[in-house]
Amino acid sequence: MINKLFEYTKKPEVYAPSSGKFWDDKHISKEMLKAHLHPTMEAASRSHDFIHKSVEWIQTVAPSETKGRVLDLGCGPGIYAEKLCYKGYSVTGIDFSKRSIEYAKEQANKQGYNIEYIYKNYLDIDYDSIYDLVLLIYCDYGVLSHNDRAILLQKTYSAMKVGGQFILDVFTPKNYERKQESSNWYLHHGSGFWKPETHLCLQAHYIYEDNIRLDQYVIIDQESKVDVIRVWDRCYTKEMIIDELGRVGFKNIKIYSDVSGKKYDEESKTICVVAEK
Structure with a gap:
């Protein structure tokens, strides 16, 4: 598990995909709908x-x-x-x-x-x-x-x-003017945006050539299941x-x-x- 997490903390290749269709995840899609509304x-x-x-x-x-x-x-x-x-x-x-x-x-x-x-x-x-x-x-x-x-x-x-x-x-580019590459983590107790139960989130912001940015979220649940969510943006x-x-x-x-x-x-x-x- 540790080696797997270390691998996920490396800066990915540009436009590397998420690990799944998070927009249709049973829990995340419910949270996204709440945000829409x-x-x-x-x-x-x-x-x-x-x-x-x-x-x-x-x-x-x-x-x-x-x-x-x-x-x-x-x-x-x-x-x-x-x-x-x-x-x-x-x-x-x-x-x-x-x-x-x-x-x-x-x-x-x-x-x-x-x-x-x-x-x-x-x-x-x-x-x-x-x-x-x-x-x-x-x-x-x-x-x-x-x-x-x-x-x-x-x-x-x-x-x-x-x-x-x-x-x-x-x-x-003005949207990201003050945003540098960064990484951090947090432990969310109970239900949150990504999971309906306590989970760990490793999040990072990466900068690439050609005005490309990435917000990455590595989510680990209590059963050690890992999901990688990548939200790309080109400004x-x-x-x-x-x-x-x-x-x-x-x-x-x-x-x-x-x-x-x-x-x-x-x-x-x-x-x-x-x-x-």
Whole structure:
């Protein structure tokens, strides 16, 4: 066990995967859903007040009257999807958390919202010129590897109608300006985010070339079972994200500080992009 732990404390190769699909873990997915639904917590989703402002802004740049068919990638429990449906959009939401999708479907049925929810990895979408608007919100784009980002951009481009818009956001280097490589550990007594019982967590933050960061969590339960959870992120400058989207064919790329349409500021920790096919 000690040798195994020593191995896990080594800095992994860039984009090394987690040991399992933690987003569908029975306990973690429950905690993630709670985080999504917390109205003020900036964790799995942004605060609900911000999401409200975001949807109001989206309606101004892509009105439901002309950009009515929406694909919400990484839709989670449907917080954006419901608000967009209420505004008159026809929404398809895709997420690979089974618990979140089941919750979203249940809520849509209760409220009478005609939203299509699909339990699927959005890297596996295969649409052809269907959607007026595609959303990828809360910096999901940066967690993907170089290869997966290329796949996603091409599939997103193919899924959009000519003149359709793609709205996404990413973290900037300012988000990590004061964060250095580090490692620490803690013992959590009782149920926590990662486990329903007492567990040990070895956590580390690693820095790689090309603006890539990693938050790693090595979780050991009382039966000595080890799970390794890796949350990657690539942060972007304005020039980097414009170049990456432009190489796929996106045009008329507009830059904002966040997904509420705040004017772009070089000190911002996020960048929001509106790109056209």
